[in-house]
Amino acid sequence: MWRLRVWFRDASGTTSYTGAWMRSPNETAIFAFVSALRGLSDAQITHVDVMRRFPYSSQLPSGRDRGISVLVHRAVDSGGPELDAFPMWVPESEIDAARSLWGYPTLAQDYASKAGYNIDNPAPGDGEPVSLDNEYPDLTDDYYLVAVRRNFWHRLLRDARAYNTLAMTLPDQQARRVRLDIRDLFLGVPMREVLERLDRIIELLENGGGANTDEIQQLLLQIIAALGSS
Amino acid sequence: MALVPDPVYTVTYTFQDETGSKATTQAYIRQGIVIDDVIARANALAAALRNVSNAQLTGYTISRGWTEDAPAGAGGGSRVERKGRTIWLADTYKTRIDIPSIATGQVLPDGALNRNSVQFLVLRAVLLTDFVGDFTDSRGVSLDALAAAYESYTRTTPKRQPTRKLA
Numbered sequence: 222m223w224r225l226r227v228w229f230r231d232a233s234g235t236t237s238y239t240g241a242w243m244r245s246p247n248e249t250a251i252f253a254f255v256s257a258l259r260g261l262s263d264a265q266i267t268h269v270d271v272m273r274r275f276p277y278s279s280q281l282p283s284g285r286d287r288g289i290s291v292l293v294h295r296a297v298d299s300g301g302p303e304l305d306a307f308p309m310w311v312p313e314s315e316i317d318a319a320r321s322l323w324g325y326p327t328l329a330q331d332y333a334s335k336a337g338y339n340i341d342n343p344a345p346g347d348g349e350p351v352s353l354d355n356e357y358p359d360l361t362d363d364y365y366l367v368a369v370r371r372n373f374w375h376r377l378l379r380d381a382r383a384y385n386t387l388a389m390t391l392p393d394q395q396a397r398r399v400r401l402d403i404r405d406l407f408l409g410v411p412m413r414e415v416l417e418r419l420d421r422i423i424e425l426l427e428n429g430g431g432a433n434t435d436e437i438q439q440l441l442l443q444i445i446a447a448l449g450s451s
Numbered sequence: 452m453a454l455v456p457d458p459v460y461t462v463t464y465t466f467q468d469e470t471g472s473k474a475t476t477q478a479y480i481r482q483g484i485v486i487d488d489v490i491a492r493a494n495a496l497a498a499a500l501r502n503v504s505n506a507q508l509t510g511y512t513i514s515r516g517w518t519e520d521a522p523a524g525a526g527g528g529s530r531v532e533r534k535g536r537t538i539w540l541a542d543t544y545k546t547r548i549d550i551p552s553i554a555t556g557q558v559l560p561d562g563a564l565n566r567n568s569v570q571f572l573v574l575r576a577v578l579l580t581d582f583v584g585d586f587t588d589s590r591g592v593s594l595d596a597l598a599a600a601y602e603s604y605t606r607t608t609p610k611r612q613p614t615r616k617l618a
Contacts, residue, residue: 222591229531229551230522237531237551241578242587246486246515250582255454257577260570261535263526264552265519269454272514275493331492333481337458 223273227255229264236267246271454517456482461514462493466506474506482515489513525552535564538599539578541588545598548578553602564600571600 223243230236241254255269459479466474480492493513501508535553539546557565565571575597578586584593 222587222589230525231529231531231552232525232527233530235531239549239551241548242546242589242591244585244587244591244593247582247585250577250585251517252454253577253581254574254586257570257574258550260573261550261554261557262552263529263554264531265522265525265529267522268516268518270514270516272512274510274512275490276510277508331481331484331488332496333459333479335459335461335479337479337481 223271225251225254225269225271227258227269228267229262230267231264237264243271246273452519452521452523455520457516457518458482460489462496462511463514464497464500464511465509466504467509468506473509476500526554532604534603534605536599536601536603537564537574537597539588539594540596540598541590541592541594544588544590544592546588546594549603549605558602562602564602566597566600 223246225241225243225246226238227240228236228238239258243250251269251271255266259266459481462478462480464476464478466476468474478493478496480489490513493511497508497511529552531551533552535550535557537548537550539548553564554570557568557571559565566575578594579596586594588594
């Protein structure tokens with residue numbers, strides 16, 4: 222069943238919603254229901270949503286620590302200029318498998334970015350950077366893939382503050398390079414080395430004003446060298 | 452003042468790996484196609500995702516939203532904690548639909564809602580008559596009668612407290 226929710230806000234700014242179950246998300250019925258509620262409530266209706274969960278019969282968990290792939294795909298307006306980007310996370314996937322996800326033109330039809338722009342038929346490998354030394358994505362790329370090991374990504378998220386501090390500590394150009402390198406890590410990078418050095422960097426940054434910026438820069442250069450050799 | 456649809460349907464896929472960790476990813480499907488086609492496309496992408504992920508794809512949720520483009524503002528003294536509680540019968544089971552901040556003019560002196568007001572009759576017609584079978588209980592059984600309608604109060608959760616709290 223579809224769950225319809227109608228959201229209200231009262232004079233104090235407090236929000237609440239009322240829900241109803243529907244057999245199908247019939248827009249005419251939804252609007253009639255909302256209109257009827259308008260007549261009965263003196264609060265303001267702010268928005269409406271409808272949703273339905275489709276569970277699969279097998280709920281047995283599987284897979285472990287294979288990393289996360291991120292697809293960033295361009296979105297265009299009916300063959301026009303690039304207007305939007307569509308990032309998509311695929312948990313527990315390897316990059317070769319994820320690369321084929323959008324490889325079917327018919328599959329991509331009617332998929333859109335969040336703002337509603339078309340994801341045009343993507344061609345696998347079209348302009349896709351294949352290594353850190355190759356190139357970073359540019360305007361000619363249809364899409365690109367990033368794979369990040371799960372633990373590494375979790376560590377970055379856990380200490381996002383330190384990550385931001387890292388970017389601000391370094392000169393702009395180098396900070397940008399580091400951000401891009403971290404963002405574009407591919408599977409196969411000697412991750413243990415990277416993690417150890419990033420942990421050391423975070424430790425130094427967490428010590429506040431006493432951070433040894435020379436040592437931080439040296440460690441970052443080592444990371445960049447490690448990434449570049451993979 | 453109108454409800455403006457979001458440009459897309461949002462499809463949220465949920466995964467679970469063997470450690471029990473859960474993750475989600477989202478895709479968007481353009482609006483303007485019938486819901487069966489939206490489900491078909493969500494299914495097609497689910498099959499592709501299942502092939503590329505080692506985690507178990509446990510299901511997905513399709514959602515769509517509309518936003519009021521020019522809110523007129525809430526009525527003076529309106530409070531969403533004051534509900535108009537309506538109980539509907541679906542076969543022999545009951546289902547509840549609350550109306551936040553029920554207009555005071557709809558409440559009779561004994562606390563019951565005025566079931567014969569024009570506004571209430573419109574709601575009743577929408578749920579029971581105008582779109583027969585569209586509105587159901589959670590099992591999918593169509594609503595077929597009104598069982599009760601009265602004023603009720605619920606406590607406010609911390610997340611929904613007023614933005615300005617009076618001393």
